Amino acid sequence: MSESKRSDAKSTQEAYLHAGLPAPTPARDGLDKPYWDGTRRHELWVQRCDDCGTHQWGPEWMCHRCRSFEVGWVQVAAEGVIYSWERPHHSVHPALAGQGPYLVVLVELPHADRLRMVGNLLGDPMQDVEIGARVQAVFEDHDDGERSFTLVQWSVPAG
Amino acid sequence: MATDELTIRGRVAVVGVGESVYYKRAQSPEPEFKLVLRAILAACADAGIDPSRVDGFCSYSNDRNLPARIANALGSPEIRFSNMQWGSGGGGAAAAIGNASAAVAAGFAQCVVAFRGLAQGQFGRFGAGPRSNTISGQGAFTVPYGVMSPAQTYAMRTTRLMYEHGIDGSTMRAVAMAAYHHAQSNPRAVMYGRPLDEKGYDEARWIVEPFRLYDLCLENDGAAAVIVMSAEAARDLTPNPVYPLAVQQGGGHRSGASVHNQTDYVTSSFKTVVPHLYGQAKVGPEDIDVVQSYENFTGAVVMSLIEHGLCTYENANEVLTFENLISPTGKLPLNTSGGNLAECYMHGLGLQIEAIRQIRGESTSQVPNARVALANAGPMVEVASTAIYGNQEALG
Numbered sequence: 425m426s427e428s429k430r431s432d433a434k435s436t437q438e439a440y441l442h443a444g445l446p447a448p449t450p451a452r453d454g455l456d457k458p459y460w461d462g463t464r465r466h467e468l469w470v471q472r473c474d475d476c477g478t479h480q481w482g483p484e485w486m487c488h489r490c491r492s493f494e495v496g497w498v499q500v501a502a503e504g505v506i507y508s509w510e511r512p513h514h515s516v517h518p519a520l521a522g523q524g525p526y527l528v529v530l531v532e533l534p535h536a537d538r539l540r541m542v543g544n545l546l547g548d549p550m551q552d553v554e555i556g557a558r559v560q561a562v563f564e565d566h567d568d569g570e571r572s573f574t575l576v577q578w579s580v581p582a583g
Numbered sequence: 584m585a586t587d588e589l590t591i592r593g594r595v596a597v598v599g600v601g602e603s604v605y606y607k608r609a610q611s612p613e614p615e616f617k618l619v620l621r622a623i624l625a626a627c628a629d630a631g632i633d634p635s636r637v638d639g640f641c642s643y644s645n646d647r648n649l650p651a652r653i654a655n656a657l658g659s660p661e662i663r664f665s666n667m668q669w670g671s672g673g674g675g676a677a678a679a680i681g682n683a684s685a686a687v688a689a690g691f692a693q694c695v696v697a698f699r700g701l702a703q704g705q706f707g708r709f710g711a712g713p714r715s716n717t718i719s720g721q722g723a724f725t726v727p728y729g730v731m732s733p734a735q736t737y738a739m740r741t742t743r744l745m746y747e748h749g750i751d752g753s754t755m756r757a758v759a760m761a762a763y764h765h766a767q768s769n770p771r772a773v774m775y776g777r778p779l780d781e782k783g784y785d786e787a788r789w790i791v792e793p794f795r796l797y798d799l800c801l802e803n804d805g806a807a808a809v810i811v812m813s814a815e816a817a818r819d820l821t822p823n824p825v826y827p828l829a830v831q832q833g834g835g836h837r838s839g840a841s842v843h844n845q846t847d848y849v850t851s852s853f854k855t856v857v858p859h860l861y862g863q864a865k866v867g868p869e870d871i872d873v874v875q876s877y878e879n880f881t882g883a884v885v886m887s888l889i890e891h892g893l894c895t896y897e898n899a900n901e902v903l904t905f906e907n908l909i910s911p912t913g914k915l916p917l918n919t920s921g922g923n924l925a926e927c928y929m930h931g932l933g934l935q936i937e938a939i940r941q942i943r944g945e946s947t948s949q950v951p952n953a954r955v956a957l958a959n960a961g962p963m964v965e966v967a968s969t970a971i972y973g974n975q976e977a978l979g
Contacts, residue, residue, distance in 0.1 A: 441729055446715050448723035456723070482721055482841035508746070508848075510738035511792035516731050517712035525789075528730055530739050530843050540843050542725050555746050571717070575727055 431466040433502050435563040440544045440577055441526060444519025447566070448573050456483045458497040463574035466563040470536055472498040479537035502561035504531040504578070507540055509553040525549045531559055531578055546579040590863045591684040593978055596817030596824035598694075599632065599810040600936045601625025605773050605927035609704025611804035618806035619648045619700035620656055626696060626808040631820055637810070639664030639695030641683040643675025644930060648700050663692035668968075672733075673877060674832070674852070674961025676931030678968035681830025683811040693812060699932045700806035709733065709802055721841040733879060734799055737963050738791045741882030743849045745793060748896040752793065754903045755881035756784050758917065759797040759924055761908035762878065766921025769947040773803060774925035798881040800923035807932040809939065825942045826978050828955070829864035831856045832968035839965040851886035851962035856969060861892075864971040865979075866955055868892035871971075873916045873941045873950040875934035875958035878923040883962035888915075891957065891969070910948040919948040931960040935970060942974050 450457045462469035471480040473487035474494040480487060487495050508530040515521050527545040532538050545553060546562055559578040566573050602625060603611075603618040611618060627634045634657050640650035641664070650665040664686045668675035676699070683695035703709060712731030713722065730736060744750050763779035766772035779797060787796035817824035833856045836846040847854065861867050874893060876884045885903060888894055893915060894902040902915065910916035920926040920937035927933050938958035940946045946953075954977045959969040 441727075445727050445729065446713055446718035446722075448727050449717045449719045451719045451723075456720075460723075481844050482724055488837060488840075508739040508743040510735065510742060511789070512729055512735055512738075513789040513791060516710055516735070517714075517729075520729060523729075526729055528728055528735070528739070540848075542728055542730055542842055544728050555743075573727075 429465055433466040433563055434560060434579070435466050435565060436577070437565055439564060439566065440546055442519050442523050445517060447569060447571055448575070449571065455485065459483065460573065462499065463563060463576055464572070466574070467499050468502040468561055468576065469497050469499050470533070470539060471495050479539050481539040481541065500533060500536045504533045504541070504559055506530070506553060506555050506557045506559055507532040508555065509545065511549070527551070527553065529553065529559065529578055541576065543576050543578045546577050590829060591681070591688045592828050592863060592865065593826065594688045594814055595684040595811050596814045596826050597809055597939050597972070598812045598817050598820050598824065599626040599630025600808070600939050601627070601629050602771070602807040602929065602933065602936065603805045605771055605929065606804040607773055608708065608802040608804060611702050611704060615700045615702035615705055615806070616648050616652070618702060618804070619653065619698055622700070622806035622808040623653065623657070623696055623698060626810045630810050632694065635659060636694045637696050638662060639666070639683065639686050639692030641666040641668070641679045641686070641695060641697040642699055643668035643679045644672045644699070646699055647706070664695055671961055671964040671966040673879065673931040674964035674967040676877070676935055676960035676968065677830055677958060677970040678832040678960070680809055680811065680827060680935055680970055681832060681968065683809070684827050684830060687811050687813055693816070694810065696808050696810050697932070698806065698808040699930050701930055702804045703802050704804060724842045734791050734794055737880055737883065738794055739843065740849060740963055741793055741880060744882055744886055747849055749900070750882070750885055751900045754885055754900050755798055756781065757903050757905045757908055758878065758881040758884045759784055760905050762918045762922045762924035764905070764909050765919045765948045766925035769920050769926055772921040772926040773801060774921060793882065794880055797924070800879050801925070801928040803928045805927055805929050807929045807936055809932065809935060823943060823974065825939045825972050825974065828866060828971045828973045828977065829860050830968065830970040831860040831863065832966055834966045849886070851883055851890050852964060852967040853887055853890040853959065853962065853969065856967060857891055860969050860971060866971060866973070866977070870955045871957045872953040873910065873919060873938070873956045875918055875922065875938045875956065877931045877934055877960045877962055878918065879962065887959050887962045891959065910946070910950045916948070916950045919946050919950065934958050934960070938970070938972050942972050
């Protein structure tokens with residue numbers, strides 16, 4: 425995919441977590457490919473039913489509201505609101521053995537039927553986290569491994 | 584037959600319970616399959632029946648110990664029922680007993696054992712993250728962000744519970760302390776002789792905020808078994824059978840949605856289960872004498888107790904105190920064997936056994952004159968389950 429077509433959304437080459445976690449790969453059945461392709465362009469894409477317009481996440485083959493199989497994809501604003509959070513301290517993967525605490529946020533997208541996404545909250549891992557705070561996506565590129573991928577991280581805008 | 588008569592109530596009974604020795608994780612000197620055989624033989628001995636009478640097998644969470652292999656080992660003359668509760672891990676603990684009860688009530692088999700075996704040393708830890716180089720499907724949306732273990736998967740629900748309903752950390756602490764308190768009277772408990780006080784809880788390390796070490800279940804090796812027969816057969820074996828008054832399983836709208844997109848996020852998955860449960864059992868929350876509430880995490884216990892109507896969002900912090908949760912003096916004795924936190928993480932089957940022992944009057948932290956006991960399983964998973972047990976008097 426051409427990286428020259430990347431959006432001007434916030435991005436970083438600096439990984440939040442240490443290297444060595446399993447690399448996300450599009451599912452073989454093709455269900456989530458538009459999402460992962462979108463992240464490479466620094467765009468946030470989610471499912472939306474072509475028939476009834478309901479947004480859906482994670483990806484499914486059928487719209488859960490109207491049961492249409494015509495589930496399409498739509499680009500949505502790469503921003504949201506913190507719905508919940510946690511701070512892992514105890515590592516359960518060797519790659520994170522020396523990581524120390526890190527922050528995970530559950531981000532609600534109010535403009536897409538309030539669907540929710542999981543990511544890390546960038547910045548100080550010991551920062552106070554405010555449920556309801558606005559956050560914007562930061563596209564975190566991983567181009568140094570066997571296969572390139574982009575994660576969608578979140579940060580609280582300055583000011 | 585009217586619809587409200589299509590229940591197991593009064594038609595089946597638990598005739599025997601048993602378990603292997605409970606070990607710390609990876610400490611079992613015996614393989615998992617042998618632990619399962621020991622638990623089933625112990626349950627048969629408890630029931631006073633010959634193991635050759637067992638003609639049905641139920642388990643959950645993709646238990647590795649297949650019924651045909653067990654029946655082969657037992658030399659069973661026939662297998663009439665072989666059943667697996669699908670998915671949702673420990674959420675199937677009560678459901679497996681429900682499935683056994685249904686099989687007996689329907690005449691599919693006469694003597695059905697619900698069992699679970701776990702040897703995490705032999706087969707790997709529950710709490711470990713995936714070791715593959717790549718990940719696809721649902722996990723691709725969480726694992727690369729360091730959300731891998733069950734605790735990391737469910738901590739954010741608890742954060743949201745505390746945020747929406749003002750549940751205090753001290754309430755979760757009371758749940759942990761009650762379990763450890765009861766384990767000190769239970770020689771089977773892995774944490775027997777290892778008491779926990781407030782300081783010990785408060786000073787324990789964070790695993791994943793908002794959970795400290797003692798908010799999480801143990802990881803153990805062991806096996807447990809519960810045998811169900813018809814009520815008539817049970818009364819031939821014992822003057823005091825324990826009746827499953829109702830067992831229900833379920834989850835709400837899109838409880839299986841991926842990436843934390845369940846329609847109702849702050850739930851232990853019991854909201855839709857409980858009305859069926861109490862309706863079929865013909866009892867209400869006010870009738871429950873003692874509660875065994877599955878502790879994957881203490882926050883989930885708080886959610887479960889609320890959703891079972893045993894307290895409310897508003898009064899949970901006042902009702903769920905250490906004093907109220909301990910037997911025999913508390914108003915709501917909880918996890919009287921030590922439960923998943925301090926007896927053994929037998930994937931919740933130990934909690935079912937403890938509820939049955941309470942009705943028999945055989946608990947190591949007995950609640951006086953316990954007539955009705957509730958034991959739930961697997962809060963927050965896609966499909967959770969709960970059983971209510973009663974004695975002859977409760978059955979009416």
